[in-house]
Amino acid sequence: MSTELLRFSAGFDAVHVPFRGMPEALTEVMTGRVDFACSSIAAVLPFIREGKLVALAVSTPQRSSALPEVPTTLELGYKDSDYTFWTGIFLPAKTPRDVVDKLHQETQKALRGPTVPERLLQQGVDPMPITPAVFDAQIKREIDAILALTKAANLKFN
Numbered sequence: 001m002s003t004e005l006l007r008f009s010a011g012f013d014a015v016h017v018p019f020r021g022m023p024e025a026l027t028e029v030m031t032g033r034v035d036f037a038c039s040s041i042a043a044v045l046p047f048i049r050e051g052k053l054v055a056l057a058v059s060t061p062q063r064s065s066a067l068p069e070v071p072t073t074l075e076l077g078y079k080d081s082d083y084t085f086w087t088g089i090f091l092p093a094k095t096p097r098d099v100v101d102k103l104h105q106e107t108q109k110a111l112r113g114p115t116v117p118e119r120l121l122q123q124g125v126d127p128m129p130i131t132p133a134v135f136d137a138q139i140k141r142e143i144d145a146i147l148a149l150t151k152a153a154n155l156k157f158n
Helices: 002-010 020-031 041-049 097-111 116-122 132-152
Strands: none
Touching: 002 132, 020 041, 097 116, 097 132
């Protein structure tokens, strides 16, 4: 999705090459058989540090704390190109609210723990602590945005 947002914003054509996962895609980029890939920072950071990949931009609205010298796509002038790769915790829809709230509290506590912030930073992960209600709203907005993008890009899925 981030590639399609960037492609639309920058106005270039690209051939989508489907891979089963990022390891396969990154191998193809490092060997030069594929020109570029968009990925989470956590997946590419070791290769950037080893000099096997070059980071041209990050798709988040703000620069990454792991790659502060790398500009954002928005800074480079590509309007509406921002896309944040995120990870969330999901529970069954009928989970009691008190259980959801307790898990949220404990997760927030863990994110502030003595070792977690540093370990996340080393992996290129910037925590985005939000409430369950804000997370629900974010997912709904993102589903709508992705559906609109897939329609505009004429993407087909198997």
